[in-house]
Amino acid sequence: xxxxxxxxxxxxxxxxxxxxxxxxxRVRWYLADQRELARAAGAVPRPLxxxxxxxxLEVVDKLLEAEAVVPLFPGYVGTxxxxxxxxxHVQPDGTELIEVDPSLPGRTLRDLPRL
Numbered sequence: 124x125x126x127x128x129x130x131x132x133x134x135x136x137x138x139x140x141x142x143x144x145x146x147x148x149r150v151r152w153y154l155a156d157q158r159e160l161a162r163a164a165g166a167v168p169r170p171l172x173x174x175x176x177x178x179x180l181e182v183v184d185k186l187l188e189a190e191a192v193v194p195l196f197p198g199y200v201g202t203x204x205x206x207x208x209x210x211x212h213v214q215p216d217g218t219e220l221i222e223v224d225p226s227l228p229g230r231t232l233r234d235l236p237r238l
Contacts, residue, residue: 132157133192134182137174139151139237147179149176150232155168
C-alpha cells in the first residue's frame with residue numbers, strides 16, 4: 124500500500140554519495156509522475172526530467188515543501204517505488220539528514236548505488 128497520493132511529480136532517488144560518517148551527502152535523482160510510479164512494480168518509471176546530482180539540503184527543501192521523494196532500489200521487482208518514502212530526520216544537534224521512513228520495512232538509502 125502506497126503512503127503517498129499518486130498526484131503530480133515525485134523525485135526519484137537513484138544513487139547516493141556518503142560522507143565520512145556514512146550519512147547521505149548528495150543524491151542523484153529525476154522527476155517522475157506519481158501515478159506512473161504507483162503502477163511501476165518491476166519497471167523503471169519514465170523520467171519527466173534529466174537525472175541530476177544535488178546536495179542533501181535541496182532534498183530537505185523539497186521534503187519541507189511537501190514534495191514526494193522516493194528511492195528506486197535496484198531489483199525492486201514486485202513492489203512499487205511508492206511503497207517507501209524519504210523523510211527528513213533532525214539529529215539532536217539540529218542537523219537535518221534524509222533517510223527512508225524508518226517506520227516502513229525495507230532498505231535504506233545506503234542500499235542505493237554510489238555516485
